[in-house]
Amino acid sequence: xxxxxxxxxxxxxxxxxxxxxxxxxxxxxxxxxxxxxxxxxxxxxxxxxxxxxxxxxxxxxxxxxxxxxxxxxxxxxxxxxxxxxxxxxxxxxxxxxxxxxxxxxxxxxxxxxxxxxxxxxxxxxxxxxxxxxxxxxxxxxxxxxxxxxxxxxxxxxxxxxxxxxxxxxxxxxxxxxxxxxxxxxxxxxxx
Amino acid sequence: xxxxxxxxxxxxxxxxxxxxxxxxxxxxxxxxxxxxxxxxxxxxxxxxxxxxxxxxxxxxxxxxxxxxxxxxxxxxxxxxxxxxxxxxxxxxxxxxxxxxxxxxxxxxxxxxxxxxxxxxxxxxxxxxxxxxxxxxxxxxxxxxxxxxxxxxxxxxxxxxxxxxxxxxxxxxxxxxxxxxxxxxxxxxxxxxxxxxxxxxxxxxxxxxxxxxxxxxxxxxxxxxxxxxxxxxxxxxxxxxxxxxxxxxxxxxxxxxxx
Numbered sequence: 073x074x075x076x077x078x079x080x081x082x083x084x085x086x087x088x089x090x091x092x093x094x095x096x097x098x099x100x101x102x103x104x105x106x107x108x109x110x111x112x113x114x115x116x117x118x119x120x121x122x123x124x125x126x127x128x129x130x131x132x133x134x135x136x137x138x139x140x141x142x143x144x145x146x147x148x149x150x151x152x153x154x155x156x157x158x159x160x161x162x163x164x165x166x167x168x169x170x171x172x173x174x175x176x177x178x179x180x181x182x183x184x185x186x187x188x189x190x191x192x193x194x195x196x197x198x199x200x201x202x203x204x205x206x207x208x209x210x211x212x213x214x215x216x217x218x219x220x221x222x223x224x225x226x227x228x229x230x231x232x233x234x235x236x237x238x239x240x241x242x243x244x245x246x247x248x249x250x251x252x253x254x255x256x257x258x259x260x261x262x263x
Numbered sequence: 264x265x266x267x268x269x270x271x272x273x274x275x276x277x278x279x280x281x282x283x284x285x286x287x288x289x290x291x292x293x294x295x296x297x298x299x300x301x302x303x304x305x306x307x308x309x310x311x312x313x314x315x316x317x318x319x320x321x322x323x324x325x326x327x328x329x330x331x332x333x334x335x336x337x338x339x340x341x342x343x344x345x346x347x348x349x350x351x352x353x354x355x356x357x358x359x360x361x362x363x364x365x366x367x368x369x370x371x372x373x374x375x376x377x378x379x380x381x382x383x384x385x386x387x388x389x390x391x392x393x394x395x396x397x398x399x400x401x402x403x404x405x406x407x408x409x410x411x412x413x414x415x416x417x418x419x420x421x422x423x424x425x426x427x428x429x430x431x432x433x434x435x436x437x438x439x440x441x442x443x444x445x446x447x448x449x450x451x452x453x454x455x456x457x458x459x460x461x462x463x464x465x466x467x468x469x470x471x472x473x474x475x476x477x478x479x480x481x482x483x484x485x486x487x488x489x490x491x492x493x494x495x496x497x498x499x500x501x502x503x504x505x506x507x508x509x510x511x512x513x514x515x516x517x518x519x520x521x
Contacts, residue, residue: 078298165285188280237270
């Protein structure tokens with residue numbers, strides 16, 4: 073590896089490490105996020121030959137990160153056990169209050185607990201798409217790359233996930249009535 | 264944000280939930296650990312097919328599509344010789360308006376000092392002529408020469424007789440204007456005020472490409488130490504008998520004209 077390449081790649085690692093860590097921790101790595109990210113950067117370098125010229129580095133790296141985070145749970149056995157194992161590492165991060173983070177106070181402790189319980193009842197795929205799109209705030213295109221799904225699949229799974237979350241969660245009393253009426257009329261046919 | 268306004272409330276709460284989660288900060292040793300592991304990894308091999316080259320060329324000139332075809336012909340062979348990994352990494356940083364071609368051909372060990380800018384305009388006059396906001400490195404003081412190219416896309420300044428000898432600064436709007444083609448054996452990544460920069464510490468050829476992609480032969484010359492960086496959308500190229508430290512100091516002192 074040439075000197076200039078090393079410096080350039082180190083710069084890429086520096087630049088993308090924070091978002092990679094955050095993605096790893098919420099996509100199933102939990103406290104092992106640092107190891108997952110290190111592994112992902114090494115794999116990304118090895119896989120540079122498959123990198124499509126002209127594509128952005130970040131979504132591609134994050135896709136490797138997402139795969140590595142899921143790979144941590146291979147030892148857990150059957151699929152259901154693996155998915156459960158990944159969620160068990162993520163959920164505590166979402167419920168644990170962080171004292172000096174202003175976003176923590178934006179939601180009540182009860183609301184956070186409610187959201188996390190509702191997330192637990194989603195399918196693994198729905199949880200992944202919600203995690204990428206909302207918890208990690210990736211845009212739709214990046215979410216599609218990170219999860220390796222077509223854009224249409226991201227849209228439809230996200231829509232179903234949001235509908236389920238919306239239906240399960242207690243809404244603020246004042247706003248609930250009208251919205252729910254509209255909602256019932258629209259989904260009534262399929263119910 | 265939500266695909267449906269009915270779900271806006273829950274989507275908004277999910278965003279807040281994500282933001283409230285602990286924000287992990289990378290341990291100081293992360294980059295070093297990755298780089299140590301990579302030192303044992305052989306460089307990846309990329310099959311450089313004409314398709315790859317074509318895609319890369321189109322990407323390089325994506326800011327100015329109309330000259331893409333001409334650039335393809337000019338640079339096809341050049342890019343075939345570009346080490347692929349390096350080319351890829353350089354693309355990610357995206358030095359607008361600069362193409363670096365690597366060649367192992369031996370170069371003379373010394374380059375002549377850069378040609379001083381000829382014009383007798385003032386910085387203020389020059390700034391009024393170009394369509395981008397010109398910048399000046401305060402570390403060099405008032406330039407002795409200021410020149411604007413006939414098509415008003417390239418602004419050059421030079422300083423002579425100071426502690427640095429002859430120093431030349433070229434600047435242009437990296438989004439759409441000039442392309443400098445540099446043919447060098449190697450370049451090094453460095454930084455200017457936290458932004459990536461390229462440093463050439465060996466004599467190398469530099470050519471200014473026409474907007475149609477053809478090279479302007481009269482501009483082909485041997486250049487000495489050169490630092491390339493960006494200030495906003497302006498791409499800057501500083502050349503002279505400078506150390507890397509001095510070049511970075513000058514680059515850091517850059518401020519826009521009022």
